[in-house]
Ligand code: HEM
Ligand SMILES: [Cu+2]
């Protein structure tokens with residue numbers, strides 16, 4: 143019992159990773175079912191349109207919340223963060239355990255929603271009202287929607303609590319010598335993501351509560367007077383569906399940075415480590431991390447260019463969004479400069495970090511395009527957007543998680559190192575699969591294909607002609623998606639084989655400089671830090687953070 | 696106007712479209728170029744042997760950032776001008792008025808008839824089987840000559856002022872060939888205006904997830920040469936008022 147309901151941060155971190163693994167497997171199977179249905183509508187899986195939309199909704203919710211938010215932030219945050227700042231524990235161990243179990247209940251609630259009457263929610267992970275606010279609006283808007291709301295609310299409470307924990311730990315539990323400017327960039331990633339989580343999830347929680355009141359207490363925050371859904375006329379109150387969009391995206395945009403910031407920090411550290419270089423412009427990297435966090439809160443309206451706002455508002459959000467491209471570009475430049483002519487060691491963590499850089503660039507470059515309202519009025523809600531966010535968030539996020547897993551595996555699994563040979567295979571197939579799957583989606587989007595369509599042909603209008611042309615391309619994408627999914631089996635094999643063997647890695651197998659790799663010290667001794675991370679000399683020697691400046695004679 | 700990459704995009708049938716297309720293609724070309732440059736730098740840096748000279752943060756970071764800032768600013772300003780010219784002001788008063796209503800899962804197009812005024816609609820009167828899906832109020836004299844169409848029919852080269860409405864949930868009015876997209880929101884009518892140029896039949900899609908029939912919520916746009924449009928209008932008006 144004590145081993146399951148543990149308050150030890152390492153156990154909790156592992157539990158979070160396990161939960162994310164369950165979610166990613168289910169989410170991936172769902173995405174493959176959607177892909178199969180899209181290109182062979184009746185051959186293998188006769189899916190009804192509402193089932194397709196339930197799959198889209200569950201897939202997006204699972205991946206975004208239960209994979210990309212939990213694994214980097216709560217999973218690796220718990221496993222690695224305390225060691226990296228020289229703390230023995232998280233600030234609030236009991237709260238930590240409670241957060242995890244609440245997250246587990248949230249996941250169970252979400253999965254349970256597919257088995258209730260009326261089916262799982264089908265409003266997408268953005269749950270726009272009035273569709274999501276009125277049970278008579280169709281399948282999935284009854285109990286399934288309530289369970290979706292409950293799941294996300296529980297998740298939001300858990301994540302807020304866990305972020306307070308992370309933040310307090312970073313502020314109060316750093317060991318002596320660990321000044322703010324000596325903090326590893328991973329910690330800056332966790333720090334900024336935690337700040338964003340607290341701000342963003344509290345707004346989301348308020349929005350969820352309002353939607354719940356609309357559904358069950360005859361409130362009208364999001365439903366206008368005179369709204370007529372399937373014969374039911376809404377008469378009292380006069381709410382605005384746009385209010386939900388504001389509240390939701392005020393959460394939704396920071397959320398994508400919550401997902402990616404820890405990966406950005408880790409990528410910086412790994413590139414430096416395996417290039418045997420300092421991180422180029424370390425101080426600037428800290429400020430751009432914080433700047434991205436700050437600007438991330440100010441750009442939510444770029445999801446609403448064609449949602450019905452005053453066009454002047456579109457102009458304002460266009461400018462704030464373009465502004466965020468600059469700190470992001472600064473990070474890319476620093477990564478390029480760190481690796482530039484450095485003769486790197488191509489270990490698997492390094493390969494995944496380089497893959498992260500590549501995917502971040504490719505996915506990121508379409509951001510400024512979508513930030514121009516005149517162009518977004520053509521591209522919004524097409525596959526172009528699906529390509530954009532999968533490359534920059536889903537794929538870069540997953541590459542960050544793999545980099546973390548390969549890199550920290552010796553610390554997680556008692557000195558075992560994952561096979562480099564299998565790791566390389568895993569990387570190259572995944573890299574090829576990611577591009578083959580998501581790059582062609584840009585073309586479908588440019589050709590005008592909307593997302594969330596469970597069927598591309600068979601409609602009695604010109605749309606069949608417009609969309610039918612995309613079938614060969616979509617067929618290719620489905621094949622690529624299968625390649626991408628199958629490539630992950632290499633990782634599973636690697637994991638199983640490695641866990642069977644005893645560990646024999648040295649204390650610091652990657653010659654890293656950050657504190658989590660320091661040799662064990664006496665139980666009553668205090669760790670201390672003497673310099674910035676990533677001090678590598680030109681001859682390849684290095685000075686870890688824990689090594690005193692002048693070794694005692 | 697034919698563009699080097701035009702097979703990427705569907706036919707362009709609107710007056711504001713060619714400028715939008717040119718700007719989009721320019722953006723795509725810039726994105727591709729930056730993609731190639733950054734990946735080349737990454738690759739060259741990885742294969743060439745190590746140098747240990749200290750590089751200045753000005754040369755490597757601040758200068759390229761300034762260049763990027765200028766580039767993004769130029770793109771933003773140009774995009775803003777296009778956006779402003781299509782969206783900052785309303786339609787010409789002489790523009791053709793059509794009301795577009797989205798409801799699960801169809802589009803309805805209402806024309807004001809010869810009095811050029813839309814009659815009042817009341818949701819409690821809506822009755823699709825009786826042929827009144829929008830709840831047109833028969834007591835209102837201006838509604839007598841209003842008529843509904845399940846396809847949007849427009850004359851070429853005349854500005855149209857579309858009044859977007861939704862009856863139940865949010866829908867997304869989108870015509871790729873006209874390079875236009877705007878959500879229709881219940882309780883909050885929107886106006887957009889544009890000029891179709893090229894006669895033909897185009898797809899009207901719904902781009903905002905609106906329920907299980909979302910993918911089949913489509914209609915046709917028929918852009919007709921002026922004389923044919925007048926003939927269509929005459930026939931419709933005659934049928935509506937008899
Ligand atoms: C094998 C890999 C994947 C495939 C084939 C895939 C496929 C899809 C498909 C078909 C959609 C629905 C598109 C639409 O009609 O709107 C979608 C949406 C989405 N996916 Fe993925 N996906 C994959 C991986 C991921 C990952 C790893 C994440 C995040 C961790 C992710 C996050 C999302 C999100 C947030 C949405 C939007 C959901 C919505 O708008 O309702 N996906 N994906
Ligand atoms: Cu955003």
Ligand SMILES: [Cu+2]
Pocket residue numbers: 797865866867901902903904905906909912
């Ligand atoms: Cu719709």
